[in-house]
Amino acid sequence: EVVMTQSPATLSVSPGERATLSCRASQSVSTNLAWYQQKPGQAPRLLISGASTRATGIPARFSGSGSGTEFTLTISSLQSEDFAVYYCQQYNNWPPWTFGQGTKVEIK
Amino acid sequence: EVQLVESGGGLVEPGGSLRLSCEVSESTFSTYSMNWVRQAPGKGLEWVSSISDNSGNIFYAASVKGRFTVSRDNAKKSLYLQMNSLRAEDTAVYYCASRICSTGVCPFAYWGQGTLVTVSS
Numbered sequence: 064e065v066v067m068t069q070s071p072a073t074l075s076v077s078p079g080e081r082a083t084l085s086c087r088a089s090q091s092v093s094t095n096l097a098w099y100q101q102k103p104g105q106a107p108r109l110l111i112s113g114a115s116t117r118a119t120g121i122p123a124r125f126s127g128s129g130s131g132t133e134f135t136l137t138i139s140s141l142q143s144e145d146f147a148v149y150y151c152q153q154y155n156n157w158p159p160w161t162f163g164q165g166t167k168v169e170i171k
Numbered sequence: 172e173v174q175l176v177e178s179g180g181g182l183v184e185p186g187g188s189l190r191l192s193c194e195v196s197e198s199t200f201s202t203y204s205m206n207w208v209r210q211a212p213g214k215g216l217e218w219v220s221s222i223s224d225n226s227g228n229i230f231y232a233a234s235v236k237g238r239f240t241v242s243r244d245n246a247k248k249s250l251y252l253q254m255n256s257l258r259a260e261d262t263a264v265y266y267c268a269s270r271i272c273s274t275g276v277c278p279f280a281y282w283g284q285g286t287l288v289t290v291s292s
Binding site for chain 1: 206208215216217218221230231232233266268270276277278279280281282283284285
């Protein structure tokens with residue numbers, strides 16, 4: 064099973080600032096890595112697939128990078144609606160499909 | 172956009188059973204691989220089960236194998252999860268999610284709003 068580890072657990076950022084979230088896989092997942100955003104009381108929403116491809120309707124301030132075992136989600140200028148929990152997920156080696164434990168982006 | 176609507180959650184005693192349903196809006200449902208993902212209160216996301224478009228490939232997480240059964244009815248555009256021998260640790264919001272690709276190597280593109288299952292006496 065591929066273990067996904069996200070850091071930090073919580074990120075405190077001021078609106079307008081840049082946020083950088085990390086995700087590490089216990090073995091290579093190539094670029095078969097997705098990022099999801101989840102707001103309280105809502106379902107997760109796909110942001111990024113293929114490590115760097117934004118899903119339909121996702122603003123350009125969200126960008127993803129990385130391959131193999133190290134991945135990054137960057138939010139270039141945080142808006143109020145971006146404060147949420149972000150999960151990475153690998154879909155290269157399955158089953159199981161595995162998620163990181165999440166990074167909460169909160170208002171500083 | 173694809174709409175997924177779960178139903179069937181509720182309160183059940185330990186050892187009991189529950190059947191979840193997920194209805195999908197798209198007529199192309201029969202081409203999707205479908206999944207169940209759960210989220211315990213205040214916790215992260217855990218994949219539970221996956222079923223391919225023609226039900227030929229079915230997978231379960233180790234934590235539910237032998238207790239849960241996934242199925243689908245393409246004519247009804249519906250996905251199901253039969254949950255037996257429920258335990259307190261199965262308490263979670265259960266989401267259905269679709270994978271839309273021909274290779275099988277793709278993310279969970281669309282999610283339902285979730286249905287809460289509470290296992291307690």
